[in-house]
Amino acid sequence: MEFAKLGLYNQAIILFAALALLTSFLMLAQARMLPLIFTFAWQGFLLTMVTVLVAMVTDHRDLYVSALLTFVLKVVVIPWLLYRLSVRLQMQYNAEQIAHPTLLLISGVVLVIFSYFVAKSIIHLSGLATRNIIAVSIAIELLGMLLMCVRKSAVAQVIGFMSMESGIFFAASVSAYGMPLIVELGVAFDILVASILFGVFFFHLRDSFGSLDVGQYNHLSEANGADAIDVRPVMASAHTPGDHA
Amino acid sequence: MDSELSFWALAVVQTLTFIAAAPLLAGWVQRVKCHLQNRAAPAVWQPYRDLTKLFGKRLVVAHNASWLFRATPYIVFGAMLMACAVVPLVVVHVPTAAIADVIVLVGFFALARFFTALAGLDIGTAFGGMGASREMMVAALAEPAMLMVVFTFSMTAHTTNLSVTTAYILHQGLLLRPSFLFALLALAMVAVAETSRIPVDNPATHLELTMLHEAMILEYGGRHLALIEWASQIKLMIYAVLLINFSFPWGIASEPTLQALSLGVLVVAAKLTLVGVVLVVWETVMAKMRLFRVPQFLGFAFMLSVLGMLTHVMLEGGN
């Protein structure tokens, strides 16, 4: 597949997919809250564009629906929800401390190479001229997982989760030309409910722990010894007789 | 024989133009920066006046300076001269194209940097040592990124020769190659680090905390300083021309006809003007980073260049 011989649409597909991969890396390195949310929105937008272009090149009408779902969910609704949440939690100017940003980026590169090898064995089934994009979709998913695992802010973990799901949706679009409509709608609904629940959780977390720093959530860790804190509230009233109606 | 001779003459003229135009670029950058910062700007020819003034001054050298200290300005300037000879400015194919390898170019820069660092250490002042160590740290981090960028371009063009690469890109037509996009971004970041611009180093500062390049050459005066200043201006122009040739080479002369040459001169002048403006806007918008964040900056550049190479292999059917 010589790049120069591809048509303009296919070149654009490859360009946008590569830029989406770049946004994954940008999210890895981005410590500040609002730019992180906007970069995630950009990633959603780029993936929408690729889906639309693939739909135009392969003439699969269902992909337009996928693209619309991605756009509505990943570019509009979820970034807006997250933005509103960070404003309400007054965290929009927060920046977390990333421990080893360069190491993180290099691990990301390793994951990209890994996903390329994984994809090499499976892309022969695809009919697309730009079938190597499947490698990019796997990479975006794995980079989202990396984002979830190493970042200490709860919001960053949620964005990692959403980015993971973007990657998977994207993989479905470019490998199998989208999934059956009912499945796509179900997945979109689940993601929407999940994001709403995340929002609810942020408030609970903030109220209980005082911060959205995941490193503080270690009351239940067995390494610290779950026996270090007697966590059960003693139900004193159980001892008073005649308390059972 | 006759055309061969004129070919070589053309190469010499191109190199001389390069050297002569470098202070003009520096002056243009300075002027735009002053305008952007709402200051009164010096004329565009000011760097020429400064160089002339420095050439006329008497040399004052520390009495414990060795031969290295006196030789370094000439070595540095010579390396830059050779670098000018291999980078295509106006015409793509030059007779010096045989040695116009990108890795050779990187080697020339490394030579110049090596001697400058040694010269900084030579006198034994604290500033010199500090500048040398900082410069070496930045260079050590920028080098891998630079080489990755080089590899990305050469993997696409199947050669490391600068002229051949430029010709390849010229004949490709407009292609939306993501690998080139990433590599160019990385090259721009590396260029900022190597030419000591903001956010890595402030070229106008002489404060201890913020000097990198300036600290190494603090002891120089007279014609030594003139040669070193000129060499750093040439370096800036070389990086700018590299960026132009790899991103947007259209307009450069493919054959040495008068018409193509004059068009080439005009086009490259316009592009350099634009690059100067972009550089100034970038420098005005960004703030200088503290030294310990430079590794992150260059790490990101490295990651971008590796990403460019990976994109080439993965998406563009690289080999």
Place this chain on the structure above:
Amino acid sequence: MTLLEATLVTPLTGGLVLAILGHRPIAGWINIGVGLLTFGASLAMALDVFSHGPQLSPGRMFYIDAFNVYLVVLTAFVGLTTSIFSRPYMQHEVEKGRVTDRRLRLYHSMYQCFLFSMLLALSTNNLGVLWVAMEMATLTTVLLVSLYRTPEAIEAAWKYFILCGVGIAQALFGTVLIYFAAEAKLGADRDDTLLWTVLHSSASGGLDPAVITLAFVFLLVGYGTKVGLVPLHNWLPDAHSEGPTPMSAVLSGLLLNVALYALVRVKMLVDASLQTHLAGYLMMGFGLLSFTVAGLFLHRQHDVKRMFSYSSIEHMGLITFGFGLGGSLATYGALLHMTVHSLTKSAIFVTVGHACQLAGTQRIEHIRGLIRTQPAIGWGLLLGVVSIAGFPPFGVFISEFLLLMATMKSWPWLTIPLLIGFGVAFAGLFRHMQRMVFGEPPPGQQPVRANMIPVIVHLVLVLFLGLMIPDFLSSWFEQATLLISGESL
């Protein structure tokens, strides 16, 4: 398929009704009523399937065969008995002030929605809808785990959400890969490519092995996280111990089963496509790992619910090992074990819930002398632990024996870690249980109002299954064994 629709629609409507009425005292009775209706419908559906064979719904969206029909009945049954337990329990919690009115509404409606999503996952024919239902099951329970709003509960719920979210996303990717392979074989214009029945019939030698292998790995990681396979189990002890006890009972007893069901369905596809035993080996490896690690972790626990959560991990590891082993004997044993483990574990959690209310704490060292204070609870816990540890008259012994026999037949040297694991788990459970049930009760400990009927019913069923497996159940198991392993008993 109207019986199936009844089975599915009842909990969903129950959930919607309880969203409005959930805080009234009548909510507990509505919960039980809905559970009773669901159980009745599922039982009727099971009898239908028993007499007429596997049923495919008209739109091919739902498929009930021997494998999932008894799981549907089991889910509805345990849902019913747990709702019987939950009525007085939650009332007690409200009196304690640990749960507000709003949260009680949330609890009741999410309870029924959770049952709905599990039943949907069990009965659907579409792999994509299976994923959606599994994710829905996670989402409905997340807020319930953090119901008490203590920092530990919220931390547990967050961990549950994030870890299961990551896992489930991998499972989605695996589903996408299966769809990819299926589309390549069946063509892109059909809309039934993700239907399990279609995939199963066209799978033999058709689906691309490389893609299917990759898909299975992702699905194993994904659904394996929800089953609680080590090393992806970290969320399980926290989530099962921090939520209210009815939640622990259904999570341990039912959700793990449903996740394993999903995994086995996929394994059937993979086995047909690959003709190698890769899927089996992977499941055996993870299952054995979970079994041994969980048995060891059991000893270190200080919280009684955490201890039993590790016991759940251990047993699910054993069942996974059984399914991975393949062959009729191991599959039969694994199916039986799924049933008896579900019944016993939910009974144990119900008893433990009462014990914690009695003692006022979940810490093992503060729970003492249960048999003195309230013999029903003490005996319940004793018999429950005896059952889950695999003592002879109870059903767990039969299934563990079958699994051991199957292991001895095909992998003789693996019986050693199995036996050691049984011993280790037995020692851990008994060590903790003995101190809790016997011993001197702390002064001032009073009996609580306990509804032990669910416990008694479950334990009697497990005892019954240990002594004699009734005909219809046995033939179900045999049919399911034939379906899953390809060979009959």
